[in-house]
Amino acid sequence: MITWRRPSLRRMAGSPLLDDLRAALGDAAVLTDPDLLRMHERDEADLCAAGTPLVVTRPRSTEEVVAVVRAAARHGVPVVPQGARTGLAGAANAVDGAVVLSTVAMDRILEIDPVSRIAVVQPGVVNAALAGAVREHGLWYPPDPGSWESSTIGGNVATNAGGMCCVKYGVTTEYVLGLTVVLATGEVLRTGRRTAKGVAGYDLTRLFVGSEGTLGVITEITVSLRPAPAESLTLVAVFGSTAAAGTAVAGIAERGLSPSLLELLDRVHLAAIEAYRPMGLRTDAQALLLAAVDTGSRAAEDLARIAEVCEAAGADEVYAATDAAEAAALLQARRLAHPAMEKFAAGAFPGGNGGLVIDDVAVPRGSLAALLDGVARIAAECAVPIGVVGHAGDGNMHPNIVVDRADPASVERGRRAFDEIMRLGLELGGTCTGEHGVGLLKRDWLAREIGPVGVRVHQAIKAALDPDGLFNPGKML
Amino acid sequence: MITWRRPSLRRMAGSPLLDDLRAALGDAAVLTDPDLLRMHERDEADLCAAGTPLVVTRPRSTEEVVAVVRAAARHGVPVVPQGARTGLAGAANAVDGAVVLSTVAMDRILEIDPVSRIAVVQPGVVNAALAGAVREHGLWYPPDPGSWESSTIGGNVATNAGGMCCVKYGVTTEYVLGLTVVLATGEVLRTGRRTAKGVAGYDLTRLFVGSEGTLGVITEITVSLRPAPAESLTLVAVFGSTAAAGTAVAGIAERGLSPSLLELLDRVHLAAIEAYRPMGLRTDAQALLLAAVDTGSRAAEDLARIAEVCEAAGADEVYAATDAAEAAALLQARRLAHPAMEKFAAGAFPGGNGGLVIDDVAVPRGSLAALLDGVARIAAECAVPIGVVGHAGDGNMHPNIVVDRADPASVERGRRAFDEIMRLGLELGGTCTGEHGVGLLKRDWLAREIGPVGVRVHQAIKAALDPDGLFNPGKML
The missing domain is CATH 3.30.465.10 (Uridine Diphospho-n-acetylenolpyruvylglucosamine Reductase; domain 3)
Known part of the structure; x- marks a missing residue:
């Protein structure tokens, strides 16, 4: 490994592309340190391939980006743009030998x-x-x-x-x-x-x-x-089934209400958050809806109507946050769902190799209950734990699949569940990604969703703007 | 003319393209009556060329549209889609010999x-x-x-x-x-x-x-x-200068208010509307702002704050509509601006050949006062009457230029004013069209606004999706 890396690095250090980049950006903005290169290999997506870039560039202006793009094009080397690499679909993953164009220095x-x-x-x-x-x-x-x-x-x-x-x-x-x-x-x-x-x-x-x-x-x-919006009022509704929570979401829309926030946490996430940072969440509930309204002097009335709909849908308990501090704590609990679930997954199997496959699916609001039921069925069929959290008001859910990375059979079951959730989402008239994107993770599902004509139009537009495939090769299409 | 038209019609009646269209759509949906063809030559835009189509088709379904497009492509005849032809940029104008594809029968x-x-x-x-x-x-x-x-x-x-x-x-x-x-x-x-x-x-x-x-x-x-939105409250503010009205609009935005309607009518339009349908508008004013808020129980307070801003900007008079009927009448006055101005233009010159060149320009909200001042200056310099009406809250104005169609010098001055307004809009960081579109009317100004790189990208996308230029040739680009 060492004998391979050294000459390779020496070759790179003297490569005409690197010389061009250094001439344009200065040495400090052209990084070839192997640790830094490895750090820029991937975003936060799971199940996605990634390569080692040749170089990471940090241009500071449009002109410097032009210089990077022109140099890469001249040398026939692909360019992979990266921001903070917090993406969840692998869209920022590097390919071997690429120029990573990091925008972090363009922060004004x-x-x-x-x-x-x-x-x-x-x-x-x-x-x-x-x-x-x-x-x-x-x-x-x-x-x-x-x-x-x-x-x-x-x-x-x-x-x-x-x-x-x-x-x-x-x-x-x-x-x-x-x-x-x-x-x-x-x-x-x-x-x-x-x-x-x-x-x-x-x-x-x-x-x-x-x-x-x-x-x-x-x-x-x-x-x-x-x-700036008016201050919001917040409520929590606790349900004995996820489907009842889905019914409440449909009812809120049907009644013409427009909450400024309408989030769902299922039992798995409630337990994970409570274990991660105890705050008295009802871990015996199957689902919790968190709703807020910011309609000013009408807010109390709107919140009461949302409470009514939740009760009619069968909520076990509905309570309003008594003050801004309690509302902020509830919102914080929702924001902790991701790290809490990561921690839960990590400890879910002996050996500590548990991990999370984060999915993202959106269905028409009226089909939310069917989606939630379907995910529960898929979890049982594939014998993998799946927690569901997400933007219920948009019909946009994140089924988070817990797998044992040390066990290929567990990973395989997780992949199967992932695919079954995608299939279900499309069957319900939904989309394979509500907000995380396609990247590498969902290229096949994008193709299924948009069909061969859609793929051809995408390819035609890509070819019209980037005929040589310079930018972010292999992503989306 | 007649000797030309008859054989031409005979030839068309037997053309293979018409045969294909009739076979696919039935005779009733394939129109070749010369009066109907003439009726489908153009939309409501001025200053734009138009041709006589070969045929007007009225498909009823996606499948029938496919048949029309395939037949036209097979015979190398362009397709011009048309809706109700109410457009103001010539985007729906036919070209000689084209297949007009009217969507009016697809009305479900x-x-x-x-x-x-x-x-x-x-x-x-x-x-x-x-x-x-x-x-x-x-x-x-x-x-x-x-x-x-x-x-x-x-x-x-x-x-x-x-x-x-x-x-x-x-x-x-x-x-x-x-x-x-x-x-x-x-x-x-x-x-x-x-x-x-x-x-x-x-x-x-x-x-x-x-x-x-x-x-x-x-x-x-x-x-x-x-x-459905909450019911709205409406006010009118009368100004001694258009620039003061522009200042009020900027102030309303700056104060964080979000009116559901914020329209401006200038002196020319006020007089035209009052002449068209007398309703007691203040025709001595230089500008009138019409504002509405639909913020429910906060509406009265928001309306009062808008009134304050208008007064601070120098409004001569500010009054709220006393009831929904009065608010509706004010809105109706605004909606009459276009026909009223058409009538005013028609009668503005001896011989009744007066007409209106309707422009459409948008600038950042903060530059509205400068735009209004500039249009007044252009009207004086070009010696043409120009009335201004439009969506003040969006910075989107319609300077309406009155010309004598029987007098080439008047038409020429109108065109010059039109171009000067476009130039001013771009100088102020605006766009050559806020809402009417490019069509034929503003192709040159689009090219100036987006520059050569923008034009090339447009052309590349057009070529990627319609390489033979089948659809609506000559429009936009």
């Missing part, structure tokens, strides 16, 4: 305009940093993926990230007005606008949003902002 | 689902028909272009139509979840989803929204719906 908020309610940012700005900066102007950047304290706006845009507020306020794409993108030719494309409305040409902005780095490198983002 | 609402809050419609459904049908379920389809009582959802989607409610609720594209599209190959593409969220692949749905029939023929549309 360039403008906040409270009258036009827009901000202009570089892609490496962390979601929480933007949210905090606009809050000082009484403004709000709503998209709040689970990773919001570490993930970047560039990554959020590339994956069209969702979050908890989406049920009322929509996902990332609703907030992207315009982009600067470096194309495979090295040309700089400016899409979109700074205005509230605009219909000048094809909606290229939204073609790039969610394209997972396969069409170009986003180097500047104009987002729209909202006024 | 296929599904309304109150739990998932979606509707599925054929493209020929009139906006008002959908709005009315979902209202019976307590639901709301917000996009409300001025043409909403006659324009079709298909046309609204193809042009990404705006309207008055967009200032709070967004434009058409925010409500389109999925599409069925017939491609130039005759293949049927299904894009998007029925779920609230979804990130499976490129956002093809929004690539087709606003593409003005240049990429495919939309044959089915899944839209998302909202619960």
Whole structure:
């Protein structure tokens, strides 16, 4: 291994591509340290292949991104864009010998305009940093993926990230007005606008949003902002079955209510969170709904109507948070679902090799109960523990499958459950990914969902913008 | 003329393309009557070229659209999709010898689902028909272009139509979840989803929204719906200068207020409306702002804050509508702006040859006052009357230029004013079209706005999806 690595490194150190990159960016922004290369191999997705990049670059401007893209194109080496690598579909995974283009050094908020309610940012700005900066102007950047304290706006845009507020306020794409993108030719494309409305040409902005780095490198983002919302009121409803919780969600929509948050935690997650950080959650419940409303002076009335619907759907208990601190604690419990479940999975098997396969499926709201029932059936059939958590109000669930990595049979059963959940989601009129994206993890399921005509159109657009397959090869398609 | 037309018609009657179309659709859906052909030459845009189609087809289903597209492709004849032809940019104008594909016979609402809050419609459904049908379920389809009582959802989607409610609720594209599209190959593409969220692949749905029939023929549309909004409260503010009204609009945004409607009418429009249908509007004012809020029990407070901002910006008078009837009358006055201005223009010159060139420009909200000032300056410099009306809250204005069609010098001055307004809009960081689209009217200005790289990307996408230029040739690009 050592004898292989040394000459390889020496060769790389003197490679014309690295020379070009160093000349353009300076040595400090061109990383070839093997530990750093390994660190940039993958995002947080499971079950996905990853390779070792040749180099990690950290350009600081659109011009430097152009230099990286031009150099890579000249040498025929693929470019893999990366943000904070918090993705859950492998879309940021490197391939062997690639140039990783990390946006972390492009982390400046360039403008906040409270009258036009827009901000202009570089892609490496962390979601929480933007949210905090606009809050000082009484403004709000709503998209709040689970990773919001570490993930970047560039990554959020590339994956069209969702979050908890989406049920009322929509996902990332609703907030992207315009982009600067470096194309495979090295040309700089400016899409979109700074205005509230605009219909000048094809909606290229939204073609790039969610394209997972396969069409170009986003180097500047104009987002729209909202006024800060009114304070919210929160309730918890505890159910004896997940299907009853699903029925409540459908009823809330049917009654014309628009909660600002409507999340579901199942029994597995409740137990995991309570074990991870005890806070008195009802671990005897089969499902818990967490709902919030931010309708100002109408909020108490709206919350009461949601409570009514939950009771009519068979909730064992419904209680409102008595104050903001209790509401924040409940929200925090929801935010702990992921680390708590990781810890639960790690300890689920002797030897400590337990792990989590995180799935992501969305169905029309009316089919949520059927999805939850179906996941329970699949867990039993495949003999794997599956916990379900997610954005119930959007019909967007994360079935989290617990497998023993030391046991190939357990991993195989987990994969089978994963596929069965995808199949069920599509049967229910849903999609194979509500917010995590396709990446490497769901290429086959994307193809099934969109069919051969859809695949051909995707390929045609990819070929039109990146004919040589320079950007993020193997992802999505 | 007659001797030319007769043999030509005879030739068409026996053309293999017409035979194919009649075989597929039946005679009644394949129209060649010269009067009907002339009726389908153009939409409502001015200054745009139009040709006489060979035939107007009225398919009733996706399958029949496939048959029309396949037949036209086989015979190398272009296809021009048309809805109600209420567009204002010439995007629906026919070219000589084309197959017009009218969607008016595809006018069925296929599904309304109150739990998932979606509707599925054929493209020929009139906006008002959908709005009315979902209202019976307590639901709301917000996009409300001025043409909403006659324009079709298909046309609204193809042009990404705006309207008055967009200032709070967004434009058409925010409500389109999925599409069925017939491609130039005759293949049927299904894009998007029925779920609230979804990130499976490129956002093809929004690539087709606003593409003005240049990429495919939309044959089915899944839209998302909202619960019906709370009743709104309305106020009127009268200003001694348009710039003061612009300042008020910026102040309303800056104070974090989100009116559900924020429209501006200038002196020219106030006089035109009062002449068209007298209703006691203050015709001595330079500008009138019409604002509404639908924030439920907070509405009165929000309206008072808007009134305060208007007064601080120098409003001469601010008054709230005393009841729903008065509010409706004010809204009706705004909706009459277009016909009233048409009538005013028609009578503005001796001989009755006056006409209106309708423009559409959007700037960042903070630049609205500068836009209004600039338009007044351009009107003086070009010596043409220009009235301004529009969606002030979005920074989206319609400068309406009055010209004497019998006087080439007047028309020329009008064109110059039109171009100067476009130039000003771009200088102010705006877009050449906020909601009317590019069509034929603004191809040159689109190219200026998006630049050569943007044009090349547009061309590459057009070529990827419609390599032979079958669909709507000459539009947008």
